[in-house]
Amino acid sequence: MRRELLWGCLWILPAAFVLSGCGEKESEEERDSIRLGVSVYRWEDAFVSTLRAELEDRVKEYEQETGIKVVMDIVDARDNQGVQNSQVERFISLGCDALCINIVDRSAASDIIDRAMEADVPVVFFNREPVEEDMNRWDKLYYVGADAKESAVIQGTIVADAYDADHSSLDLNGDGVVKYVLLEGESSHQDSLIRTEWSIQTLKDRGVPIEKLTGGIANWDRNQASALMEQWLEEYPDEIELVISNNDEMALGALDAMERAGITREIKLVGIDATPQGMEALEEGKLMGTVNQDLDSYADTIFEIARCLAQDEPVEDWVELEDHKYYRSAQTPVTAEHFDS
DSSP: OOGGGGGGGOOOOSSSOOTTGGGSOOOGGGTTOEEEEEEESOTTOHHHHHHHHHHHHHHHHHHHHHOOOEEEEEEEOTTOHHHHHHHHHHHHHTTOSEEEEOOSOGGGTHHHHHHHHHHTOOEEEESSOOOHHHHTTOTTEEEEEEOHHHHHHHHHHHHHHHHHHOGGGTOTTOSSOEEEEEEEOOTTOHHHHHHHHHHHHHHHHTTOOEEEEEEEEOTTOHHHHHHHHHHHHHHSTTTOOEEEESSHHHHHHHHHHHHHTTOOSOOEEEOSBOOHHHHHHHHTTSOSEEEEOOHHHHHHHHHHHHHHHHTTOOGGGTSOOBTTTEEEEOOEEEETHHHHO
């Protein structure tokens, strides 16, 4: 998407980005300004935190490039659906023109949708996709995210390519089998389920001889993943050869545990998201690979859909959608070769 196309719909407050803007009184000349309410499921999530920063940067860029201004209220739901529902009520009561929601519980979107429909306030869900039944309830519901199957296939391909290039890089003990542990996100999160299934299936399809030692749910969290990995290193002290993680943060948690244990053998770790911390570890040779979800385009699209909805402009004149309501971010593999080019 060309950013120069994105400027046509916005009016904004002077100064900059206002994090409490939906609650501010408007002057006469500000009546046409866009008011957006943004709720993220948990600020501490590294991917969401990076995406949130990208959204903030987009607003600042638009202000600098066009002189138009936006009011955006960004709040933390603290991983609590009840808190997020209350935040949505507040956004609507304060006159926000559109909502951008990183939903806590994808199966609990109905309350938010009910409130939005009643108030005629469109919603852009992102990163955590509501179930299809909910998304089909109204024509002013949109979703921006990456295709979880594609993420997983790319992750599996990174591992399979490394195995094909040098079996011994993954089969550390030379027994003909790559023994792995698996770090999963939330049990109810569709991305976690799909990433788990298709990463492993891709390895099988590519003929990589794999054996699962164990796995566990770490809820996308670095500390939880670190605790699991510490336990697994005690249970399988000389057997783990590969760590497959549903995201970078959990892979980094596993790395933390390995470093605490003084592990010197070359256990390989692979993640998804290409977070700044993940990319740093990759550059240092501590991760084997990750999957870039093009956060720049991701953030642009969330904002572009929301501002068009707020200004009653046809979204599909500006954003290419699937089924008139879905945008899937482009994804690419990232390995050490990324830093050699």
